[in-house]
Amino acid sequence: MTTRGTGPADNLEPSPGRGSKVLGNRAVLVSSASTVLFFAAIALVVALAPGSGLVAERFFSPFHLWQSIRGTPGEPSVLGAFLLNVYIFAISEVFILVLALVIAVVRGIPGPVFFPLRLVAIVYTDVFRGVPLILILYIIGFGVPGLGIAYFSYLSDVTYGIIALVLVYSAYVAEVYRAGIESVHESQNAAARSLGLTRFQSLRFVVLPQAIRRVIPPLLNDFIGLQKDTALVSVLGSIEAARAAQIYGASQFNYASYVVAALLFVLITIPLARFTDRLIARDKRRRQAGGLA
Amino acid sequence: MSAALVLEGIRKSFGPNEVLKGIDLSVAAHEVVCLIGASGSGKSTLLRCTNLVEPIDAGRVVVEGEEITASGVNADRVRRRIGIVYQSFNLFPHMTVLRNITLAPREALKMDRKTAEDHAVSLLERFGLADRKDEYPDRLSGGQQQRVAIVRALAMRPSIMLLDEVTSALDPELVAEVLSVIRELAREGMTMLIATHEMGFARDIADRVCFLEEGRILEQGPPERIFSSPKNPRTARFLRRIIEAGRL
The missing domain is CATH 1.10.3720.10 (MetI-like)
Structure with a gap:
């Protein structure tokens, strides 16, 4: 669910995230960046693994799928x-x-x-x-x-x-x-x-x-x-x-x-x-x- | 005139705590009896014991000549003749006002839908609630909810009504509308046993007032006498405190 304003869950977020629009934008930027970084790191580990080519073939071969x-x-x-x-x-x-x-x-x-x-x-x-x-x-x-x-x-x-x-x-x-x-x-x-x-x-x-x-x-x-x-x-x-x-x-x-x-x-x-x-x-x-x- | 309700030697304990210590009380047909006394004096428990929602430890309850505490009496049938209204309304939140009122007549009395709804609507009209019949209880004010609860009890055409501090959970400005409904019932000759903190109301409406303390009726009599010249010093003390609190 996206941010809506009054739900009790919103209170759990650190307070600087609400009030100011500038800080709000920064929060979006930070969360996007960390998400990209996180998944890029996982993708990198998988791609660089010694058996990655084999796994791609064994699990994700379009033909076999x-x-x-x-x-x-x-x-x-x-x-x-x-x-x-x-x-x-x-x-x-x-x-x-x-x-x-x-x-x-x-x-x-x-x-x-x-x-x-x-x-x-x-x-x-x-x-x-x-x-x-x-x-x-x-x-x-x-x-x-x-x-x-x-x-x-x-x-x-x-x-x-x-x-x-x-x-x-x-x-x-x-x-x-x-x-x-x-x-x-x-x-x-x-x-x-x-x-x-x-x-x-x-x-x-x-x-x-x-x-x-x-x-x-x-x-x-x-x-x-x-x-x-x-x-x-x-x-x-x-x-x-x-x-x-x-x-x-x-x-x-x-x-x-x-x-x-x-x-x-x-x-x-x-x-x-x-x-x-x-x-x-x-x-x-x-x-x-x-x-x- | 025969008594509508006779209570004899009612005793009730919750664990080691004896709440009712032998209550004797008789209510004549068309009589309005008010129970007064401090919180915890046993008023509510007495009402709940009267319609057997709370099982009693000793004593007899006789409704219109029939002993309902005798073994083999079907308590469900008895309760249909005794209406009770609680402090906290206890309307069914998942049902409309109309369904709240018609549920028991239709299911317990096997009344057909049309008859039950017509009767419910006529009762609602009488108490100025007809436009609320399709609302759910949480859309109503406290006063309206309590009036619906009274109508719900009346829909079973009870021979006696028990009212358990029906205005205690209401905001002060909503008390009057509920009290006026009860006055209306009294005018029509409904037999009522009322537990209340509203001393002014008790003085106006009651034929007889009973003062309870620690599970006993310490004094009873016509309201004029009880409120102006109580004989029992403990009644006097209770009333003095009420007056000091500005409630009489």
């Missing part, structure tokens, strides 16, 4: 494989949003009768946040088929991958929801209950709508992580973008495919990241407007 995007009769297209990442992300996201909300709500149910349910929710979040995703992938992807249960043991690798992602990410997202629920002041719940609404109605109409609105930015942040972690599903044998890049690299002895895969992940992450920024900015504006009223 293009060919790994398209694919060959022998190797999968990285772009085509990337659609599998998008698919896994899109399906997982929906289930995560629902399962995580259920976990967060269950964890908040008061009363001794519901202790077992709360316990399940607590153990769930502890376990699935604590165990590395890749281990969960192995356990689900190789364990469940091994059990030989009708239907459940005969799903596709991609499905097991989605299940593992949903299990792990739901634990994180449930905590995000829970933080949101707890940030809604108890007086809101008291007001709803005083009007004769049931506990569930209060949660549904009063608490959750406010809670979810507040946690949308951290929620999107988790989803950016999820987009990248779809690559780990490849350990079960699915050929998604990272895997396709690896196959290409192994048979062509050229790693431009990795650069392609990396760029694809960045490209799909940027819109979500900017969208998150916009939501945060909008929320901030709204709060300030509310404060003035």
Whole structure:
């Protein structure tokens, strides 16, 4: 974001940078110069490195960049494989949003009768946040088929991958929801209950709508992580973008495919990241407007 | 005439701190009772215990002949008959004024949308808020917010209203508009139990004033008598301090 004037972040800048126009211009000059110098230094180090010619050929060869995007009769297209990442992300996201909300709500149910349910929710979040995703992938992807249960043991690798992602990410997202629920002041719940609404109605109409609105930015942040972690599903044998890049690299002895895969992940992450920024900015504006009223 | 509300031996502790030490109080239908006393005397807690938002440790609450503290009574149903308005308004910030008011009638009473909205609009018109129905609460002044909170409670057609220091969070110039709404309700015969710091208002509106101190009702009676010749020396001391502060 460019300098705007009144945001609290501006206060962090040294004060000479504001007030005077001359000093302002000098600040722009200094920052431009230091940026150019910084990147020039890095470029110089890379260019002068003994293996720089080889790296340019192995990672940035235009021919291989293009060919790994398209694919060959022998190797999968990285772009085509990337659609599998998008698919896994899109399906997982929906289930995560629902399962995580259920976990967060269950964890908040008061009363001794519901202790077992709360316990399940607590153990769930502890376990699935604590165990590395890749281990969960192995356990689900190789364990469940091994059990030989009708239907459940005969799903596709991609499905097991989605299940593992949903299990792990739901634990994180449930905590995000829970933080949101707890940030809604108890007086809101008291007001709803005083009007004769049931506990569930209060949660549904009063608490959750406010809670979810507040946690949308951290929620999107988790989803950016999820987009990248779809690559780990490849350990079960699915050929998604990272895997396709690896196959290409192994048979062509050229790693431009990795650069392609990396760029694809960045490209799909940027819109979500900017969208998150916009939501945060909008929320901030709204709060300030509310404060003035 | 039967009592609209009977409180018997209400006790309530927060940890080791006993806030209500056995409160007995009866409010007749159409009666306006004001609770006065210093902060921390138990006024607010008593109101919150009356509609069971705060569970009580001992005692009975009887609303229109029905003991609502009996086991097996559905507290949600009870609360629909008791309107309560809080000091800090507690409007729902993500809903328009109209939705704030119609939420409980539609969801708790299963009233259809049209009936609920018509009723809400007629209430808003009565209190001069009709042009605010599509605003969000943060666009309203404190006085308007508190009037909306009162309308929201009235929309459930309660048989008794509990008002918990409803003017304490308002700027002085906004107090009058809220008090006039309460006067209007009293004129119409609404049964009310009001915790207040506004002594002049209590003197005007109350049929009876109760002085609370340390979780007990120390003295009660018609406002003329309580304010001019209190019998209990502690009531007298409290009122003297109020007068010294220029609040009466």
